[in-house]
Amino acid sequence: MAGIEELSPAAGPVETRPPEGEIDEDEDEELDETILERLWGLTEMFPDTLRSAAEVTASGSVTVAKKLYSFSRAALWVGTTSFMILVLPVVFETERLQLEQQQLQQQRQILLGPNAGMSGGMPGLMPPAPVKM
Amino acid sequence: MGSVLAASSPPPPGSGVVQGAPGLVSAPPGFSMPSVPPPSVPGQPAGETGSPLPNPGTYEECHRKCKEVFPIQMEGVRLVVNKGLSNHFQVSHTVTLSTLAESGYRFGATYVGTQQTGPAESFPVMVGDMDNTGSLNAQVIHQLTSAVRSKIAIQTQQHKFVNWQCDMEYRGDDFTSAVTLGNPDVLLGSGIIVAHYLQSISPALALGGELVYHRRPGEEGAVTSLMGRYTGNNYVATLTLGGAGAHATYYHRANDQLQLGVEFEGSMRTQETAVSFGYQLDLPKANLLFKGSVDSNWVVGAVLEKKLLPLPLSLALGAFLNQKKNKFQCGFNVTVG
Numbered sequence: 001m002a003g004i005e006e007l008s009p010a011a012g013p014v015e016t017r018p019p020e021g022e023i024d025e026d027e028d029e030e031l032d033e034t035i036l037e038r039l040w041g042l043t044e045m046f047p048d049t050l051r052s053a054a055e056v057t058a059s060g061s062v063t064v065a066k067k068l069y070s071f072s073r074a075a076l077w078v079g080t081t082s083f084m085i086l087v088l089p090v091v092f093e094t095e096r097l098q099l100e101q102q103q104l105q106q107q108r109q110i111l112l113g114p115n116a117g118m119s120g121g122m123p124g125l126m127p128p129a130p131v132k133m
Numbered sequence: 134m135g136s137v138l139a140a141s142s143p144p145p146p147g148s149g150v151v152q153g154a155p156g157l158v159s160a161p162p163g164f165s166m167p168s169v170p171p172p173s174v175p176g177q178p179a180g181e182t183g184s185p186l187p188n189p190g191t192y193e194e195c196h197r198k199c200k201e202v203f204p205i206q207m208e209g210v211r212l213v214v215n216k217g218l219s220n221h222f223q224v225s226h227t228v229t230l231s232t233l234a235e236s237g238y239r240f241g242a243t244y245v246g247t248q249q250t251g252p253a254e255s256f257p258v259m260v261g262d263m264d265n266t267g268s269l270n271a272q273v274i275h276q277l278t279s280a281v282r283s284k285i286a287i288q289t290q291q292h293k294f295v296n297w298q299c300d301m302e303y304r305g306d307d308f309t310s311a312v313t314l315g316n317p318d319v320l321l322g323s324g325i326i327v328a329h330y331l332q333s334i335s336p337a338l339a340l341g342g343e344l345v346y347h348r349r350p351g352e353e354g355a356v357t358s359l360m361g362r363y364t365g366n367n368y369v370a371t372l373t374l375g376g377a378g379a380h381a382t383y384y385h386r387a388n389d390q391l392q393l394g395v396e397f398e399g400s401m402r403t404q405e406t407a408v409s410f411g412y413q414l415d416l417p418k419a420n421l422l423f424k425g426s427v428d429s430n431w432v433v434g435a436v437l438e439k440k441l442l443p444l445p446l447s448l449a450l451g452a453f454l455n456q457k458k459n460k461f462q463c464g465f466n467v468t469v470g
Binding site: 085089093 | 414416418419421423425427433434435437439450452454456
């Protein structure tokens with residue numbers, strides 16, 4: 001225990017070796033550094049400009065990601081509610097109208113035969129044929 | 134509310150708008166002249182030398198075509214029952230249930246006289262309605278001569294008179310001028326005078342001006358504004374510039390189902406501007422009329438009107454959402470008859 005020196009973060013990567021050759025467990029207990037701090041210490045080998053640039057980039061990208069997330073949430077809500085108010089009723093009504101017209105056409109077909117009652121349908125596709133009972 | 138300057142703004146929503154019976158002029162009991170048949174098509178060739186310019190219509194009507202495309206904000210439930218008692222007389226009952234304002238009942242009556250000046254117009258027209266609290270709105274519109282039309286309107290809040298105004302409009306061959314006297318009070322020496330003048334410069338272009346003079350004991354003031362309106366093939370563009378601000382509207386008819394309107398409003402008093410875009414979709418086959426609008430104040434709104442056909446019933450659903458303040462308002466109207 002007496003042989004272990006206090007490590008300061010600015011000292012650079014240092015290999016600690018207990019002079020008495022104690023077991024690893026004691027080493028880990030007596031060291032005042034966690035694994036993360038040791039890994040952080042490794043970054044000190046890079047020059048300052050690189051470190052500050054990396055820090056700015058990292059924090060900037062975190063901010064951008066947060067803003068993007070909140071913006072996309074708001075945009076999705078605004079878009080959905082506006083679509084619901086402005087467009088959806090018309091879509092419902094036109095679909096209903098189409099269905100009704102289809103139904104009417106089907107009824108007319110059943111009632112009057114397959115060729116009659118095709119108002120506005122494809123002209124000339126099926127030549128009119130006499131209906132045989 | 135209720136100021137004479139409201140004569141240029143759209144009539145109050147739904148309150149007793151008369152429709153349906155033949156031969157009736159739709160005259161909402163607000164402070165605006167009834168809509169008159171549109172002026173003759175610009176560019177129509179005349180059979181005389183020096184083709185005459187068409188009458189440009191009234192000053193208030195210029196922005197109205199665009200404003201009619203926009204939906205009105207509805208809140209609560211409203212039931213309107215219109216009954217025509219004869220060709221000349223129509224009665225309406227309105228029950229309003231609302232969360233934000235007072236619920237009430239309103240009785241309205243419309244009488245249309247026998248002097249017929251056109252296929253859809255008869256005079257005199259008397260419109261009145263009374264609230265369950267005793268507030269009365271009444272208008273009498275009469276065509277005095279073939280070119281002069283006059284209107285008297287009063288509005289009371291319970292027993293107190295809030296608005297009383299008299300209006301005279303002269304229609305010349307290619308110009309229209311109108312004078313309105315609002316809330317004249319001889320004892321106090323107060324009142325408002327509004328003068329309008331609109332002149333056709335060419336079959337498509339009309340220019341006009343408005344002068345508002347108001348006077349109260351101790352202060353008086355005047356506001357002027359100029360207006361220009363250009364009518365194209367399927368569009369109408371109107372611009373009003375005045376002491377109170379600028380107001381520009383553009384109305385476009387895309388096809389017989391879709392009409393668009395863009396409105397820009399800037400006010401000097403509050404130093405604010407607003408742009409709104411509105412559209413109206415008309416599907417007579419589905420008995421549907423849909424109006425939607427988007428605003429620069431982040432307000433989105435729409436009104437859906439549907440005629441439930443075997444019965445003379447029509448249902449209107451409206452929703453308005455203010456995205457910024459996250460406030461929502463919806464309502465529906467049922468109209469019988």
